[in-house]
Structure formats: structure tokens, C-alpha cells
Amino acid sequence: MTTDTSTDVALVGHLMRRAGFALPAHELERLAEKSYEGLVDDLVDFEKFDPVEMHFLERYHSEFADGEGWTPLRIMYRMINSKRPLQEKMALMWHGVFATGSAKVTNGPMMSQHYEMLREFAVDNFAEILKRLSRDPAMLFWLDQQTNHATAVNENWGRELLELFSMGVGNYTEEDVRDCARAYTGWTIDQVIPRYPFGQQGGSFVYRNDDHDDGEKSFLGHNGDFNGDDIVDIIVDHPATAQFVGREIHNFFVSDQPVQSEIDAIAGAFTANGGDIREVMRTLFNSDFFKEAKFTRVRNPVEFIVGTVHLTDELRDPYEYGLHELPQKSTLMGQQLLNPPTVEGWHTGKEWIDSALLMERVNFAVERIGNQDAPGVEKMVDRVASGREWIEPAEILDAALYELGALELGSKSRTALLDEVGTNNPLRCDGANRKQYEAAILETFQLITASREYQLG
Amino acid sequence: MTTTQEPLTNRSASEEHNYPTLLRIGHKYVTTLGQRLAVGGFRGPQDIAVSPDGSYYVLNRGSANLQQVPRTRYVRVNIEDEGYENDIVPEIDGLVLSEGDDRLPSPVMCVLDCAATLFNTDERANAVVAINTSGETIGVWGESGDGPGHLNGPSGIALDADENLWVVNSRDHRVQHFTRDGKYLGGFGELGNQPGQLNHPWGISVDPVDGTLVVADWHNSRVQRFSTDGTAMQIIGSPGTGVGELDHPSGVVVDRYGDIYVADRNNHRVLMFNWRGNFIESFRGDATINPRGISRLMGNPDILRQRDNIINLDREKRLKYPTSVRVDNEGRLFITDTGRYRVQIYEKLCRVLQPHEVEDAALHVDPGLN
Structure with missing residues (x-):
């Protein structure tokens, strides 16, 4: 394990979105304590990490014991909880191929x-x-x-x-x-x-x-x-x-x-x-062209959903109700797990996006990221406020982008979002104004999830 | 709770007088109830409640296809004519439980009391639900939490001789005693893998011979016996897939002779142990198609032709994730075969021996007898 070289958080965010699924900034910061090459080795030599414990999923979803319709749910649960994200991601890729x-x-x-x-x-x-x-x-x-x-x-x-x-x-x-x-x-x-x-x-x-x-x-x-x-x-x-x-x-x-x-x-x-x-994957992730390819492909629905759930830190526990909704959401976004449309698999890139599919994506993300009761959202809101007494609305945008996985906006999106959030007065982060501050943060999170860049990985 | 330090594998000889000596003849397969999602079929069956009047109530919990709570919480069946008498749809506050209703989303196990009230646990609602056999909800009780009397992932449920309820709390590894209207009477249990400790327990049964409690210690892959004050008395089975070993047992029941049947869920079988904790016999399933299933097959020539070409139909008989086991007063064993939408029924064949019939024989081990 290499720990002597820290890695740029944005680059780690890019690596994890591609080789795994999106992660919030606090998890990226932890990973960034390692060298980039060390992270790649952890991803591709994934057998060093324990597989996901599946017994509890089977127990608390005992209605699925017939095994007929619950593999998509199992896939989603593994993706959310696995310490071997590349294994899950490769399986998804081969599933499309x-x-x-x-x-x-x-x-x-x-x-x-x-x-x-x-x-x-x-x-x-x-x-x-x-x-x-x-x-x-x-x-x-x-x-x-x-x-x-x-x-x-x-x-x-x-x-x-x-x-x-x-x-x-x-x-x-x-x-x-x-x-x-x-x-x-x-x-x-x-x-x-x-x-x-x-x-x-x-x-x-x-x-x-x-x-x-x-x-x-x-x-x-x-x-x-x-x-x-x-x-x-x-x-x-x-x-x-x-x-x-x-x-x-x-x-x-x-x-794409x-x-x-x-x-x-x-x-x-x-x-x-x-x-x-x-x-092949080790070579790819260590290549310069991979490192420079940030936000150049549209995330498929499964990546989009799992990445968003990672940010909200929900459905880690199989006892939580609602896991079965995720494969249904993916289907509504155009990717029904275990049922690709033809033998050619899913068409990728911009074909993941049309007006109806985009609405499904945005509605899902806005609802999830706007739920302050979700532990991940609560943590991100707290981190934005940490160490600050006051915050300028424009600062909120940058801080929120960072918390959502060190995201980067193009100039058009940035201008549009600043128009939305940047006209307010500075907000006090604590005391009586705390609720107003939290609402502004959540609104900014939601605006970002509706942006073009959030659809990309 | 008292925890015994020594490994608990066998009960003492002094307890032997409580239990009859049996001439074990075997178990005869009787019939199979249920089929896949057809009229008169089950949806994710979890448990079966046994009624003295010959009716049985199968507790359903959604299905892979519906992915939702079934409206039909219970199906009443009569095994004499393999009839499905009616579906029992719970009413709560005058409202019928609707498809996808999240008020009682996750029924786990059930029991029927002498007043014909069905009690089932609901692990996500943290509740015990009391329903009469017409479907009217008599009561829903339970407070979420880890304190005395609180429910946290309730699963197994059993009635004792006083018609009070023992309820297993799977999520905080405890067993609690309640009156039927939910008044807390006591409890015990803590997380761990030492004797007397539990790890996500599931089913529970009261031994009708001596009133002790037998608990399926699910994530420890064993069964434990406790006195009603929580003293650990016996450990039955150990993790594994071999003879007498268990892989995440769910349901457990003790019959009138003290024999313990365990739904060895992840090994897809049921094991029977005697009161001493010794493994006696296993059940892997012998399902046959009941008249409703036959008529459904007869209506589909394609399936008939397909079945006629199958080389190995043995797989169809076998248990798949059996979740619960129950017995009735007639000596019948009911196995809720969850993964196959059915209940398999066996009849126990044995003879209770009088003392004079076994005198000295119990001490006699003569290889020459073979």
C-alpha cells in the first residue's frame, strides 16, 4: 500500500466515477491519502477486499426467495455496498456487451x-x-x-x-x-x-x-x-x-x-x-488520456442511481425499505437490468438522454439529494458550513460542487446556476438563520443535480 | 440472563423423565399445498398458523413479481380436501390493506391463539398485528426501540401455555415476553456468539413438554434453548452443510414429544433433533402437484409437452429456502417452502413406548444386533 503521495481529490472523484460509482467529497478525501497508482491497484486487485455480505439482504427481503425477479435488486445492493466497485462496474459493462x-x-x-x-x-x-x-x-x-x-x-x-x-x-x-x-x-x-x-x-x-x-x-x-x-x-x-x-x-x-x-x-x-x-484496466486507469477524460461520457442510469445513493448514504442496510425501487427507477430511465433492448445491448452516450428520460433522472436526483434526513445529505450540508460564520451564495455553489464529488461545471452551467443562487445576500451558517442556510444549500445541491454536468461521469 | 460458560450440547439425564421414549417409525409425506401465483396460490409464504379446527392460515409477504405487500395477508386452507377457503385481507381502521401499503410492509411469522386471533410480527413496522379470521384488525401494538418492551425487527412469535406471546427481536438480538395485548412481561438476550448470546435470531418455539424456549439463532447458525428467565440451557447444531449442521436456520418448532424441527434455510432442508440435541433426520422435500396445479397444467399443452421432455424432475420436489416449520396436534409437520410458493406436509409416525417396553434396552449397545 502506498501512502506517501496524496492525490488530487478531483482526480480521485473522476477515477471512482469511472472505475466505480460517484462518491461524496469526504470519502474522496479519505481515498486521496493514497497515491493514484495505489488506488488503481486497489480497484483492479479487488480480491483483497471482502465481498459484500449478502445474508442480511436475503433475510430482510425473504419474499424474494423464489429468485425469480430479484437479481436487479441484488445487483443494486452490491453496487451500493461493495468494496470492490470495479468488479461491479465490469460486470455491468459485460452485461451491455x-x-x-x-x-x-x-x-x-x-x-x-x-x-x-x-x-x-x-x-x-x-x-x-x-x-x-x-x-x-x-x-x-x-x-x-x-x-x-x-x-x-x-x-x-x-x-x-x-x-x-x-x-x-x-x-x-x-x-x-x-x-x-x-x-x-x-x-x-x-x-x-x-x-x-x-x-x-x-x-x-x-x-x-x-x-x-x-x-x-x-x-x-x-x-x-x-x-x-x-x-x-x-x-x-x-x-x-x-x-x-x-x-x-x-x-x-x-x-462517448x-x-x-x-x-x-x-x-x-x-x-x-x-x-x-x-x-488492461490497470493500464487504462493509469494512462494520461483516461485521467484527462473527465466529464466526457453520459452516466448510464445504473451508474447515475448508485452514484446518487452513494451521495445520500442511504440503503446501506438491507433492513431499510425501498431498495426494490432502484431497479424500477433504472428501468424508467431506460436501463432495465437483465433486460437489454436487443442483443446489441444498450445504446450509450446521448441516447441515455431524451426529454422523458432526463426528467426521470432529474426527478430522482432532486428528490434524493433534497432529502436532508438522508445521512449523506446531512453530512454534506454540515461540511459546507464547517468553519464558516457567513457564506456568500457564490461560495455555496463551489462548496456544493465539491461536496457532490468535486464536480466541475462548464461555463454555461456555471453562469446559469450563479444566476439562480448568486443573487441572494450572504447567509449566516448558524443560529437563527440555520434553517435558511440549510434550505439554500439543499436548493443548490438540487440545482446541480439538474445540471448537464451531473448527468456526466 | 445467566450465561453458562461451558459449551452446551446435551441436556442432563435428570431431564429425561420429562420426555417420552419413542419408537421412531419415520415420517410419511402427506401432500403439498400451494403453487406459483395462481388463484389459490401463495405469494412469498413465510409461515403457517395451525388451527385446531382443521383450518390453516398461510402468511404471505409479496412476491418477486409484485415487489409489494400482498393485499391477501393470509390464505385460509383446509388440508383435508386441499381446499383454499378464502383469502383474508386485513382491515386497519376500517380500511382494507391496499397493494403497496407501507403501514405493515413486512410480515414475518404468525401464530393463532385459542380465541382464533392471528398474531403476526412485522419487522419493518416494528409491530405485532392481531387479526381475526375475518380479516378485521383487532390490534396493532409495538414501540420501536431497543429498550425493554420495544420492538426492533420482530420476527419469530410463539404462544406459551398461558397464551402469552414470546417475540424475537432480530435487530437487537433479544427475546421478549408480552401479553396478547402487548403488555411487556420480561425478556433477555444480547449480541454475541457465546452460549446464551444471539445474533439476529429468527424463529422461536415453546417446548410443550417443559415450557422452555427454543430459538433459531440465525446468524450464529445454531439453535439455542433457554429457560423462561433467559438461562442458556442447550446449543443444537453448528455452522455448516453437513449432517446435523445448520446454515442460517429460520424457523423452529418443538413437538409434543420434545423433538425439534429446524428450517435449515440456506441448506434448503429441515432437520430434526431430539430433545437431547442429537440429530435424527432430515427433510429435503417430496412435493407433489396438487389438483389445482394439475388442472392448471392440463390447460396448457405447451407446458405439458415441455414437462414430458424433462430428464430430471427431482429438483422440483426439493425445498427452496424453507422459512418456517410448524406441527399440529395430529402429528403433522408443515414446512413453509417459501422459494417454491408452497407448504409441504408430513405425518410423523412413531410409538410412545411404555417404561416396561424399554427397560434395560436403553443401556444396551450390542454391535452383534446388527
């Missing part, structure tokens, strides 16, 4: 298995991730692998593996797709028990040798009697895969706008480390 949806799978336990697999192998070697994915019951059902037979090939999985999960269009031929699918014949799942009358069971991967095509295949210039894992090994060695992973990671962790030189750097780390995602 390897988009598998409950709309078709219609099996809660199977979808839960799927997401748990993404979490467990979040920073593993990419080849291992693809091999796990190709054995995942939800994914296999999602892409009709149970109908991919030696005598009747279904190309759905084989095509999406190449197009959406590893290389991208333009890097393979139709013949490659065909033989990729042939290599996966016999890769299927056991028959799922229908949900009536006793509810859903999970599924299991099954390899049926008697339904596998043992013939010669030609795939990306290689010839042989390939099975599924051989296909993955060939894919991961292909330069297009490094570029694919680079694009996905850049889009999720760096910017692709920058080829930065994607190349990520792809280079992928190749140099043999597809080890953990090392």
Missing part, C-alpha cells in the same frame, strides 16, 4: 446465473470470459443454441460471437460464421422445468457429443476439427478482437466519442497482456 435479456430467457434463476458469471470472471482473461459465456445457459438459450445441431446448423450464436461479442463486422466471412456455428453444435442446455406450478429452476450447460459436428472446419485461416474452445482461442489471437475490446472499454470507461489512438492503446495493452482484462 454480451447483452442477454430476460424478455426471451424468461427465467430468473438462469439470468441470475448469467450475471453472477459476468461478475465472477469480470477481469479474467478474455478467452476465459468467452469460454464461460459459451457455456452460460441463459446466453445459449438467448441465441438458440439448443437448436444448433450437427445435422441442422443454427448460426445465431456463432454469428453474434463474432459480430457482437469479439471481433465486429468486416473481420470474417460468411464461411467463418458457418464453421464457427458448426464447431458449437452439441453445445446446449438441459431441458428447463416450466415455471408452473412451482416456479423456475436454473439451467445447466450440456455438451452432447452425439450432436456435435466432428468434421473439418475452416475458420479465420485455420483448418481442423475445431470445437468451441478452439474457436475462442483463434478469435482471441486475432487483432480485430483486441480492437473490439478496446472500443468497448473505451466507450464504457473513457468517452471514440478516439482511435486511445482505443489503440487499450488494444495494445490487451495484446501485450495476452488478453488479461485486469492488466
